[in-house]
Amino acid sequence: MELQFSEAQTLVRDTARRFAKDVVAPQARAIDREERFPKEIYRQLAGLGLLGVNIPSALGGSEAGVVSYALAMMEMSAACASTSVGMAVTNMCGELISHYGSEALRQKYVPRLTSGEAIAGAFALSEPHCGSDAAALSTTAQQRGDTYVLNGSKQWITSGAHAGVMVVWARTAAEGNRGLSAFVVEGGTPGLHVGRAEDKMGLRGSNTVGLTFDNCVVPAANLLGKEGDGFKLAMIALDGGRIGIAAQACGVARAALEAAVRYAKDRQAFGHPIGDFQAIRWMLADMRTQLEAAELLCLRAASLKEQKKPFTREASMAKLFCSEMSNRVCDRAVQIHGGYGYIDEFPVERYLRDARVQTIYEGTSEIQRLVIAREIIRLAGP
Numbered sequence: 001m002e003l004q005f006s007e008a009q010t011l012v013r014d015t016a017r018r019f020a021k022d023v024v025a026p027q028a029r030a031i032d033r034e035e036r037f038p039k040e041i042y043r044q045l046a047g048l049g050l051l052g053v054n055i056p057s058a059l060g061g062s063e064a065g066v067v068s069y070a071l072a073m074m075e076m077s078a079a080c081a082s083t084s085v086g087m088a089v090t091n092m093c094g095e096l097i098s099h100y101g102s103e104a105l106r107q108k109y110v111p112r113l114t115s116g117e118a119i120a121g122a123f124a125l126s127e128p129h130c131g132s133d134a135a136a137l138s139t140t141a142q143q144r145g146d147t148y149v150l151n152g153s154k155q156w157i158t159s160g161a162h163a164g165v166m167v168v169w170a171r172t173a174a175e176g177n178r179g180l181s182a183f184v185v186e187g188g189t190p191g192l193h194v195g196r197a198e199d200k201m202g203l204r205g206s207n208t209v210g211l212t213f214d215n216c217v218v219p220a221a222n223l224l225g226k227e228g229d230g231f232k233l234a235m236i237a238l239d240g241g242r243i244g245i246a247a248q249a250c251g252v253a254r255a256a257l258e259a260a261v262r263y264a265k266d267r268q269a270f271g272h273p274i275g276d277f278q279a280i281r282w283m284l285a286d287m288r289t290q291l292e293a294a295e296l297l298c299l300r301a302a303s304l305k306e307q308k309k310p311f312t313r314e315a316s317m318a319k320l321f322c323s324e325m326s327n328r329v330c331d332r333a334v335q336i337h338g339g340y341g342y343i344d345e346f347p348v349e350r351y352l353r354d355a356r357v358q359t360i361y362e363g364t365s366e367i368q369r370l371v372i373a374r375e376i377i378r379l380a381g382p
């Protein structure tokens with residue numbers, strides 16, 4: 001993409017691109033096939049400053065901003081979306097604690113995330129009975145002296161079995177979204193049980209588990225913000241997280257398009273490379289156009305967040321458009337490959353499997369449309 005980026009943004013993008021191409025991409029097929037959680041890669045990402053791209057350097061981050069973060073996510077996702085989803089959640093947890101944690105929480109936990117000591121962060125909001133309706137969650141946190149006692153279950157927790165630092169949402173009071181609070185919980189805390197890893201369609205190298213809290217005691221000082229702040233903190237974190245998933249979608253789609261172009265130039269039919277035929281050319285033209293439109297939406301949302309301007313609607317638009325685009329582009333890439341697209345000799349079947357969850361996690365396409373429509377109507381005034 002030919003947009004003008006600052007020196008810092010270009011440096012982060014190029015660092016991520018080089019590492020993604022040289023180190024991550026060659027392992028991506030094995031990470032997927034062997035369901036290999038990429039622990040060592042996370043340590044290396046930490047060394048490159050990519051686990052805290054938008055986090056102050058005093059806390060071990062690279063303080064390079066949200067646009068840099070989106071560019072880094074695009075690069076990592078083009079190589080391996082299993083790896084990039086864990087990178088995204090770690091950045092998200094680090095940012096949340098860095099912005100809303102007490103000074104003690106920031107100093108204690110953010111450097112563990114940015115340095116890779118925690119391996120990964122985890123964002124524990126969804127529960128077996130509620131994903132879209134986040135305010136309906138039923139895990140409880142009861143204050144007992146200078147601690148809270150957590151009880152309940154979480155589901156779909158990315159990196160949950162490996163995360164050294166988690167942000168966990170629980171109910172501290174009965175009433176709806178105002179009764180939710182967020183806590184920093186260390187992996188391995190007694191009473192926190194990790195369920196079996198889900199056997200997923202895609203992102204097979206990432207780890208997705210349920211968590212059970214059975215009288216799990218956390219220090220009261222690990223409350224993020226105040227009691228009752230939890231729902232808003234979740235919404236704020238998800239607004240930012242959606243930029244990360246939009247960027248992931250762009251990265252995966254770019255990889256799929258590049259593979260399709262290579263194949264179209266190479267594969268012969270009827271005496272020509274198939275890229276000579278209009279049927280294929282029109283697919284490639286649509287794929288490229290949609291990808292570039294998606295990248296612009298993603299970077300606009302990132303730029304607004306970086307400028308500290310409102311970006312809820314733009315993040316949801318980016319997440320909606322980029323994730324649906326990436327499913328279309330990956331599907332077309334498989335189609336261009338014909339039978340070879342359906343086997344694992346070529347990477348496009350992995351891209352399509354990895355893209356599928358992008359319209360679901362961090363808010364489904366339906367939730368993004370709900371958020372966008374509400375913002376349009378709200379901003380239109382009375």
Ligand code: COS
Pocket residue numbers: 125126131132133134135156177231232235236238239312361362363364367370371
């Ligand atoms: N930023 C800051 N505050 C926000 C916000 C945002 N993006 N969105 C909502 N809020 C605030 C509202 O302003 C409101 O505050 P007040 O009570 O002070 O007025 C409060 O949060 C409740 O908001 P609302 O009434 O809009 O909540 P709803 O229960 O209607 O739910 C949706 C809103 C559906 C948008 C929310 O539940 C959501 O995003 N769900 C999807 C969750 C998700 O992405 N799950 C995937 C988990 S991660 S894999």
